[in-house]
Amino acid sequence: MTTLDKHQPLLLSGDRFRVVYHLTGSPAHARSVAEEICVEQTIEFPADLITRSDIRDQIFGQVEALQPLDEHRCEVTISYAVETASGELPQLLNVLFGNISLKPGIRLWRLELGDELLSSFRGPRFGRAGWRRLLGIAHRPLLCTALKPMGLSPSELAELAYQFALGGIDLIKDDHGLANQSFCPFTERVKRCGEAIARASKQTGRPCSYLPNITAPAHMLFERAQLAKEYGAGGFLVSPGLTGLDSMRQLADDDALALPIMSHPALQGSFIVSRDAGVSHQVAFGQLARLAGADATIFPNYGGRFAFSDHDCRQLVAGAEGPMGSLHPIFPVPAGGMSVERVPEMLDYYGREVILLIGGDLHRGGSDLVASCRRFRQSVENAAQ
């Protein structure tokens, strides 16, 4: 390859970030897959044709560690040059898991990005402490519920929102399925629900934030976010699986919006659902949500109507709060068929740094929604003492 041999040598910084994968197979097989990953995720070119040592030494991924996890799986750590990720989230995703997402037997397990790469990302604008300051709630777990079902009109949802706020809920979010349907247009919904929550909050003297679902087509995302803010939103609900992860990052980085973001996992289940491929719960809903600026991350709690295990949730929390340079830790929001009865158990499991999201179950307590919300709040206050 004469073309590739005439060159100015490449001179990178030497800074590398580390990525942990779980690979199916024996150590010998895993070693061979790991070496394929080093090539596939960088040069994507026949390795034997690369005679330039500057490219081999600096651009290729490098296997840093490999150890068996059990009879059928190994954990491997691969490092990549910081420059390969271009300081951009889409390209970082590509280096982490772009092409190899297409291969079975490779699971992206954990990111160890390092300060040099992390300095390209602002991450969560508020994080746990910042959101607590906004709400004036220093210690206790936060209470959240959702406006639904789909099919209600804006004024019907606003009536629900009013009762939730009267009952002492801290955060009232749109159901993630409320977009801009003809039977429930975005602007009217946000206006009415925002007004209802402000009215109730004035009555109770307690802060209550409305989180409209601003998930929207790419060209309307900022317009909806701005409208929501104008109508008094206290934060945003975003489904990054639907908008793209970097669109959430862009919202979080916008100084004119500057409101907390709660991330919803819609469509992202495909990343985690296969146990021996895809992306771990920790990375998908913890580390990547955080890197992309979410202040809180919704996920299906163990023991609900989804198939997350106790261990999955533990790992996810590790991603949401474990060391990631100067990026703030974010709130886990376990959800998916939760009930007031499970509050003590959930607080025992998650501790106080959690947002408890109870949706449909609040409607099970009979027609007095305000009373159901008060029971929810009381049970949190009792358990958190």
Add this chain to the structure above:
Amino acid sequence: MTTLDKHQPLLLSGDRFRVVYHLTGSPAHARSVAEEICVEQTIEFPADLITRSDIRDQIFGQVEALQPLDEHRCEVTISYAVETASGELPQLLNVLFGNISLKPGIRLWRLELGDELLSSFRGPRFGRAGWRRLLGIAHRPLLCTALKPMGLSPSELAELAYQFALGGIDLIKDDHGLANQSFCPFTERVKRCGEAIARASKQTGRPCSYLPNITAPAHMLFERAQLAKEYGAGGFLVSPGLTGLDSMRQLADDDALALPIMSHPALQGSFIVSRDAGVSHQVAFGQLARLAGADATIFPNYGGRFAFSDHDCRQLVAGAEGPMGSLHPIFPVPAGGMSVERVPEMLDYYGREVILLIGGDLHRGGSDLVASCRRFRQSVENAAQ
């Protein structure tokens, strides 16, 4: 639920779209999962608490058909009200597979969206016939290669591009891993490669298009697309798994850009990699790529270095060209370790409506890249006669 009982009745059009899922389990189990899907993907609320018949009848998904596929799987067709999708791609994705992506045993298999819903989407601006007209190539398969490996400078890549164009390649794309790295900045790369390709094309008298990789952070996507167009790009390479599917749709819909789009599957592998969950090849790389405006869809060919089967590729092509209202059919671009030797077999399999993408293998033919490209072209012309 008094709140939900006082209402103006909901009155939708009655138009519904249909979605086919493959469910793991017996027919009885599948029936129960199908009924859960009808609720989870719409009201996401305890169904027994919905007493309003207008919501039950119109908003709930409806099981339209259920039949066993084999001992362990059933195919179920569910219809949803067109209005639930809000005429927006992110919300359509949410209705199709948002929450249920989190559940094992459910695979999104095929979309039957219907004219009413499809009228909200422009789809591919060019499609097969439109792109052929741009290139002036009426019948034969198109030849494509990629600029790589990562680590080369813009001028080194431009030298490769020049030789590829001299050798008769129709479409020269950036490798999808070329973003805006310090060692290969976007603007300089696109300028130099664009110039080199234009120069070679003038020498040969044959059209040759450059497809820069414009995959970028959300706030820079349009800037890169515009720059690429200014520097003479003949199309764009986009990885919708990295940018978000709707960002690709926005690029395709933009009348000022108006260039063909080739979609790359980076990070989308997680959708297809589990056989009994996630999204089928047909939907992920066929129907959804097309709905989001791609004119061509890259995927790993069977028998390459990825695990796609012959059947997966057949299904994918069905999604790329099967009936979807007035949406143009798009080119399949089988890739992933293809070689000139496989050209006759691939043309036998895919026919003429295909873009053949050969990357690294062109470099195996010794130092004369132009001669390797000519062999590739000759083998396509021979096989396509």
